[in-house]
Amino acid sequence: MDFWVNQTFNAISYAGLLFLLGGGMTLIFGVMNIVNIAHGTLFLVGGHVGYVIWRHTGNFYLGILGACVALGLIGMILERFLLRKLGGTLLRQMLMTMGIALLFNDILLIIFKGYSLSINPPPWIATTVKLWGYNFYMLRVFMVMAAFVVFIVLWWVQEKTRVGAMVRATVDSEEVAQGVGINVHLVSMGVFGLGSLLAAFAGVIGCAFMSVEPGLDFMVLPLAFVVVILGGMGSLKGAVVGSILVSFISTFAKALVPEVATFSLFFPMVVILAIKPTGLFGRA
DSSP: OHHHHHHHHHHHHHHHHHHHHHHHHHHHHHHHOOOOTTHHHHHHHHHHHHHHHHHHHOOHHHHHHHHHHHHHHHHHHHIIIIIGGGTTOHHHHHHHHHHHHHHHHHHHHHHHTTOOBOOOOOHHHHSEEEETTEEEEHHHHHHHHHHHHHHHHHHHHHHHSHHHHHHHHHHHOHHHHHHTTOOHHHHHHHHHHHHHHHHHHHHHHHHHHTOBOTTHHHHHHHHHHHHHHHHOTTOHHHHHHHHHHHHHHHHHHHHHOGGGHHHHHHHHHHHHHHHOTTOSSOOO
16 A cells, blocks of 8 residues: 555656646747647756755755746747748757757756766755644645646636736737737747746756656656646646646556556657647647
């Protein structure tokens, strides 16, 4: 019984981290139709920026805030000066974002020498809480709480505000959105910045949860892609469901049948795409 309870809790908490990562990617996919190969690298850079701020200030929350602001600005700059001119061409997007990922990786390697970095979270997060006879790590609880708050805020912005209406209009038709006076370029830049911000948020939490090191970006990138593809591009609800599916499959497969863990992760994606090519909650 202990095994199932612990693995279920691990899967739920890991789903929170995957949502923070995949939620940003699904916004970028859904609004801008950009295949962002650099999204995992933004996660990695965010973790490093958060580590530097935490190391110099000793404040975990300031590290999160600083990384989110920095990567949000970097994301908007990348969209404005590098990605906007590509004209929606898939191959150009992939080559450009791959180049961005390699460039940032080299910069991190030069600065941090390839060391694995880890943040010590505040004492209340680093402790455990006992519930129904089981001990649960508070950092994992914090990951779930953070993902829940982010989902509520994003849902409220998307569904209940003028900004969300502008984003939805841009998704439906850029031409019509421009015709009614919406600055679609500003919307796209803001969405890419928001997606980068969420990647940075996940990166700082990841730095406290599992440490960050060279190559981690290309380890988490396939997971983010699976989350987005399963849930459907541009769907926050889909990102939640996709994160939960990917997390549970990955966690239990690694524990029970590690030799087929990778296959077990991608096989459901193939099945769902064969039945519903737009993903569970995506629109054609």
